[in-house]
Amino acid sequence: MYPVISISREFGSGGHSIGEKVAKQLNVPFLDGEIITKAAQESGYAKELVEEEGETTSAANKWFDISAASAMYFQSPQDEIFLAQRKVILDAAKKGPCVIVGRCSDYILRNAEIPCMTVLIHADMPHRISRVLDKYGDITNVDVRKRIRKKDKQRRTYYRYYTDQHWGDYQNYDLAIDSGSLGEDTCVHLICELAEKMAKENEAAEKKIQES
Amino acid sequence: MYPVISISREFGSGGHSIGEKVAKQLNVPFLDGEIITKAAQESGYAKELVEEEGETTSAANKWFDISAASAMYFQSPQDEIFLAQRKVILDAAKKGPCVIVGRCSDYILRNAEIPCMTVLIHADMPHRISRVLDKYGDITNVDVRKRIRKKDKQRRTYYRYYTDQHWGDYQNYDLAIDSGSLGEDTCVHLICELAEKMAKENEAAEKKIQES
Numbered sequence: 001m002y003p004v005i006s007i008s009r010e011f012g013s014g015g016h017s018i019g020e021k022v023a024k025q026l027n028v029p030f031l032d033g034e035i036i037t038k039a040a041q042e043s044g045y046a047k048e049l050v051e052e053e054g055e056t057t058s059a060a061n062k063w064f065d066i067s068a069a070s071a072m073y074f075q076s077p078q079d080e081i082f083l084a085q086r087k088v089i090l091d092a093a094k095k096g097p098c099v100i101v102g103r104c105s106d107y108i109l110r111n112a113e114i115p116c117m118t119v120l121i122h123a124d125m126p127h128r129i130s131r132v133l134d135k136y137g138d139i140t141n142v143d144v145r146k147r148i149r150k151k152d153k154q155r156r157t158y159y160r161y162y163t164d165q166h167w168g169d170y171q172n173y174d175l176a177i178d179s180g181s182l183g184e185d186t187c188v189h190l191i192c193e194l195a196e197k198m199a200k201e202n203e204a205a206e207k208k209i210q211e212s
Numbered sequence: 213m214y215p216v217i218s219i220s221r222e223f224g225s226g227g228h229s230i231g232e233k234v235a236k237q238l239n240v241p242f243l244d245g246e247i248i249t250k251a252a253q254e255s256g257y258a259k260e261l262v263e264e265e266g267e268t269t270s271a272a273n274k275w276f277d278i279s280a281a282s283a284m285y286f287q288s289p290q291d292e293i294f295l296a297q298r299k300v301i302l303d304a305a306k307k308g309p310c311v312i313v314g315r316c317s318d319y320i321l322r323n324a325e326i327p328c329m330t331v332l333i334h335a336d337m338p339h340r341i342s343r344v345l346d347k348y349g350d351i352t353n354v355d356v357r358k359r360i361r362k363k364d365k366q367r368r369t370y371y372r373y374y375t376d377q378h379w380g381d382y383q384n385y386d387l388a389i390d391s392g393s394l395g396e397d398t399c400v401h402l403i404c405e406l407a408e409k410m411a412k413e414n415e416a417a418e419k420k421i422q423e424s
Contacts, residue, residue, distance in 0.1 A: 120382065120388075124383070170332065170334060173388065174389065174394055175390070175402075176382045176385065176387070176388035177386065177387055177388075178386045178387075181386050182386055182387075182406070190406060193405055198398075
């Protein structure tokens, strides 16, 4: 059985697209926009608000203990959305192999002790700019840089706020790959290759247990 | 043709052993201890001194510009050894595909604009302790932790001193892998897989150029 794959990504590195291709190749569910929709349904907030707040936090300087969240008297809308997204991620992972992009999924899965494969996709600025320009062609080069920096900052802050860890620390990932230097297809290939290898090892371990 | 592969590694992560296996599997030269010996011969320093100083620097707070090195009136023995090692690395890389472990080789190759594949091998502390204990069985658990921390610090300082960059920044690597969670063989497999893919892409690109 394939592992649950959590993909963290820099904005403009193609992480979403790579995740989608991996899910397709391995024939497992893909959770990205879907997380947002499901979390919206669970939390009772409008889908649009969840999309807006899904990876941001308005209280950047306050640290937040997830385990204590349910015991808190006051929860901000962002906190409730985070918890709703967390539930969606854990429910999906418990059902079986899938690919989950962003939303602190690496931390959430590790913290819940659900075995998973954690991947970080990054790229240098020229590649990221080029990709963002391809996707949102109607913005200027200066605006793209600003947008990339802002998105990076939002994600770092969101991650820091809800995990109390530093986003992008290589030690948090089984595999960190440069989609700029390697290209999207090679990244997909490496992730699938690792998933196949892990699946084989899991099966061999299970067989050994059954035989003993 | 395979790329030149530069492997950076945390002490106790098995980077040396992984690099050696990759070189064997791809049938290309492996440079680790060999760098030390050759650099020693070039610099005129005794092999023992180069081994001792090969990845340390006694002037941790001073920044050093490599490009200006040859123009400097005073060079410390460490600087001379670094430059000798740098020459060995560049000479080897210019000859053809090889695997080079440590010694700022990622930075040296990038800086000289020699195409290469950069890899970082890391592992969590329990895996590193276990590996170091296996290798140097005659030290205590406390001593192992101290040794790992000291070696990490030495390598970080050495890298920072000679490259003015932060060691272990994921953006410096095409591929960063966790040998603790994945195991040595999977790391070897992933690196070789990527090298094969790069070789095929290089060949396809060269063929296209020849045909046009």
